[in-house]
Amino acid sequence: ELKVEQNPLFLSMQEGKNYTIYCNYSTTSDRLYWYRQDPGKSLESLFVLLSNGAVKQEGRLMASLDTKARLSTLHITAAVHDLSATYFCAVLNNDMRFGAGTRLTVKP
């Protein structure tokens, strides 16, 4: 059974700092997703990573995928308060399995 592990589960950052969220998964998959969820809201798609070595960037967020290591990272650069949310990675293998989520708080 596909397992998706995400860490850290909680992350408190100061504005302007950098940090990385990690997502490991247990079986082969060539499609990995990152989502953002604000409190009381649904999921907002951030990135879809389709192949080994894929890197995508949007604003202060950059995601990468290493299918050989079964690892994806979400890197946050110079965090701002607006990035405070919960971030989920999810892996597609017949169906989609989610990591536990990283609750990010960015403090001034």
Added chain:
Amino acid sequence: SAVISQKPSRDICQRGTSLTIQCQVDSQVTMMFWYRQQPGQSLTLIATANQGSEATYESGFVIDKFPISRPNLTFSTLTVSNMSPEDSSIYLCSVGVLYEQYFGPGTRLTVT
């Protein structure tokens, strides 16, 4: 892309009753997925619904508790039956279009 709507957006229900949640997509899709998100938790797949066939349930979810209908390629319903407080969650439907996976706004269910 796909735009998904769900009804109701939220409800407060009494223990022992049932609630049917509707999911409408603005385009035809082969598979629709139903997820549950318990308070403060991640998303857990309940079942996959294909049009014209029985839904496929994940371990820990059964048809008697979560019956699903899929009458056409743009619509599905999920019923939460004989509810208990443990069923208090957000229920989301989801569809895949090309490489993207889209989620509805969710139905926030509180069981008292």
